[in-house]
Amino acid sequence: MDDTKKICNTSSSDGVLLRMGLNDNKAGMQGLDKEKINKIIMEATKGSRFYENELKKDRQVNQRIEKMMQLKEKITTQQLLKAQLQVDKLVVELEQSRNLSRIIVHIDMDAFYAAVEMRDNPELREKPIAVGSMSMLVREILAEYDPNFMPMGLDEAYLNITEHLEERLNWPENKRRFFFNTESTTENVLFEDNTPLIDDHPEQRDQLVENSVVFGTSAEEVVKEIRFRIEQKTQLTASAGIAPNTLLAKMCSDRNKPNGQCRIVPERQAVLDFLKDLPIRKVPGIGKVTEKMLKALGIVTCSELYQQRALLSLLFSEASWRNFLDISLGLGSTHLEKDGERKSMSTERTFSEMNTAEDQYSVCRELCRDLAQDLQKEGLKGKTVTLKLKNVNFEVKTRASTVLSSVSTEEEIFAVAKDLLGTEIDSVAPHPLRIRLMGVRVSGFLSEEEKKYQQKSITSFLKSGKEIGFLRLQPGKSNQEYFRNKSEASTTRSFFDRKRAARQLNGENPSLNESVGKQLFHDRKSSTNFVEETKKVTDLQNSTNVCKIFTCPVCFEDQSSNSLEELNRHIDVCLGGTLVKDTVEITKNYDSKENTCNFLPQFKNKNADECQKNKPDLLAGTDQSASTSDNSISNSTEKFTQIISDKPHRERQPSNLSDIAKNMCMKQCLFPKRISRDSEDHFEKTEHTEENSSSCFFEAKEDSVLVCPVCNSEQKTRSLVSFNRHVDVCLNKGLIQELTEKKYFPTKTSNMEISNRVGALSGGQQCTNPSQGTKRSGLTTSQSASKKAKSSNSKHTIEMFFK
């Protein structure tokens, strides 16, 4: 026992412990508590390794700072003055382009996960659970205020309510009336028929009015209404920010958190006042490192960021200092940008130390398999494979390789990844490679153009008589044999399968509340006079002149055209205008009845207006151990997502005439979407009409659509009932596929092989576009970040909710 104590004590200091921990035999322990002690030491060792790495990273940052300071020392007054002039010229331009006419809202669920945990408490279980994630909630409530609202992950969303506010001005009171939800089921039953009680029962009418609240027509009132509805629906509170752009709205929503809201009125001075003492760390995009670097320059608040703009332009990269300048002026995007195409997809896993090559290759293959499934779900193929390794000292390394023909299957990805891994293993030989994390990423996806070639190649290939049933559960034997892969079926039980069996899941992490740093330097005067007279810099979209060949989805003929519009016209002609118009239009009907029938009155709760500043201690009662026992759903879901390998729509082959027609219609939906996006861009540049609700017919429809969390495909219904039905079907599909797994997979691989082969063949004709470089929009460097939540992500949330 004395020995134990000794070791435990020494474990608090660094280097010594490391050695002791590794040679526990040397410590002369008696074997009795050896394992336990080892564990303790290992924990400490792990901790110190982690800590050591943190220190190392810290030193690197310090070096960066040192370098920067040295650079700063060399700057002459002359240089600084010159920089000042240049930057201020830009400031004038930026000021001119300041747009305060939009009203952007940022909604942020308070302590999302903690609250969910809490709500999953058995006592709260009877309460209705009507939300799966922000995007669902969203679709149910937020879309009413902005059909183009932008969900950011699971617990945040941006809305542009400018247009809603205009409409709302003319709304009668009833349309703005909402009812307090009640916990009583009897009340629900009583009013469930949704009939207009008002006429028949005046006394009930009174009660209705008493248990309801009417929201006004101002932006604040709208946001209160949204938050009220969210809370009524989910029992979770939300915070919100209202401001002229996304950047400000986001920072603003942070102000009165939790369960509060804040507005920056559309006046320049109000914006600057807000920023004045705001710590830069509060700005999205400025993290720990940037904060530290700026702090070294004496910059802590946003107004200081402005004051030092000249210096910053000399010390930081163009992108960085321009971003700083935008921040310090309170400029951000005034419209919500659509998510762009995904740029990469990856999967990674952390584990306890792994040091045998065998295990490492095994994990690598498994990662490739998972990734391949994810890629195929989205129909993606990429040319670059990146292997990520984190060694036991927490040092991260990435190794990438770009291949000529794009990859998407497990075998293809693994072929590249295993080489990269092999190189790393060799590089440390004869020592073992000791890692705690491995990841595989695929990027460099085919462009739209390249995809079209592929599509064309596939269709022409199939048209030539070699029929392949993409979705057939029982493939023709000949195909199966022809494309069979050598060792495919004989994969042994994977490393993680073995490990998983023995492992249990951990609890959720608490979210931390940062305390705001103290405010220094109170400056009151902005030093520049903003002079007018600058020409507007219009950012012209560079249209690259590349020859484009498209395949008409209707007649399957090549169309070489200069523009998408031309192609569009051709397709229209081809279709004779019949099919397109026929697609289902989902109209939005904001009938007040629809709004009010959701929540039914019983007794008066509290006034919605006063929900502003009360601060319930959400975290206080969180019960970490409250994990419910019903795993059945989540289990089947998980299995399902691993098994399912549904082909993306555009690779599906119609099996009969009506399917062909549907397919055409579907493709119609795809093509115009792209086209309209391009033209919309142009439209925006010239007309300055941002975020007008859907200049495009197809997108308008899209907004009304629910997305199945299982198959990730959009469902053309607004009814939750039928949506749920679909999800059920989807889940069952997973089970069915699981049952037919052995028969299913050979089909999949063989089909992928075909498409690969064909793709490779057509590769020679492709007109690649070398000037593909991503164009950065300056203004929205980090704000507009289009983050794609992977399906597994939402799956996770859904599971939690439905548990």
Next chain:
DNA sequence: GCGGATCAC
């Protein structure tokens, strides 16, 4: 194109 870093959620 590669690799390391930073950042957000």
Next chain:
DNA sequence: TATGGTGATCCGC
């Protein structure tokens, strides 16, 4: 207290 996983972007080669 000991932290993941996913994706994007930037910077310097």
